Amino acid sequence: MLQRYKKILVPVDGSFESELTFKKAIDVAKRNGDDTQIRLVHVVDTRAFQNISSFDTAMVEEVTETAKKTMEGYVKEANEAGVKNIDFSVEYGAPKAVIAKDLPEEEGIDLIMIGATGLNAVERLLIGSVTEYVTRTAACDVLVVRTDEDNKPVTKKKHK
Template identity: 70%
Template sequence: MKDMLQQYKNILVPVDGSYEAELAFKKAVAVANRNEASLHLVHVVDTRAFQNISSFDTTMVEQVTDTAKKTLDKYIEEAKSNGISNVDYSIEYGAPKSIIANDLPKDLNIDLIMIGATGLNAVERLLIGSVTEYVTRTAVCDVLVVRTDLENKPAKKPEV
């Protein structure tokens, strides 16, 4: 009899430096291990955030990109030390919602997006809409929203 277990092959994890994204990454490593899947990390630099700055210069984008690279390199190391051999990342520029929900899943043949629950409050969600909410509604593949820590307890941000 054929093995009927659903297996994910390509997992996408958007990371933005937040605690929620880090939890999604850690859980994605475990899921990728169980499924022998490849892991794709992405950081999207929301270029619209820079459009309102009158003295728009590339150094700001470069700074954001450098910070993202450092975070992503750290995650790659962590994934590899946890047994994930097939792991990579990309830094994209544009509107995070459509890049995460549509563009990358199609380009990379993604079958699961694991995304952190965003910390936007109700008013912010009303005004700008949460990326996570958009992705869960419109993604072309399965989406798992990570709301809990590695023990599946409600995630609490570490006290600073």
């Protein structure tokens, strides 16, 4: 019996790694059938804004609008590739909890596809990697994308 995923969560943050993850999610959705849904999510880490003394809601709105435009482009790309069952949301809070627990429970997610990197080494040391947390705590399957579309290791040269 083949494992078929019905609801795939793909966190996107505008990075090269998340774009690569999105492209691989399209392929997975196509292989799993027309009833497979891709759920894109961008999580605005509200804790980052709490440290700004003159907190301005315009900043959050700007980040939200940029994320929405990026995800609208991804939806269009997925539609052009033949994946019609795709939607997105912008969420607010701690990315680790939203991606690993909140959305999977609320939406019945059965696969999270997430990029392997995103934070620099110092941030990973101090606050921990979102990807590491998701792989350790999510109740559903997690696929960590580490390679390009040809399944070759991603190198710095490919980022440019």
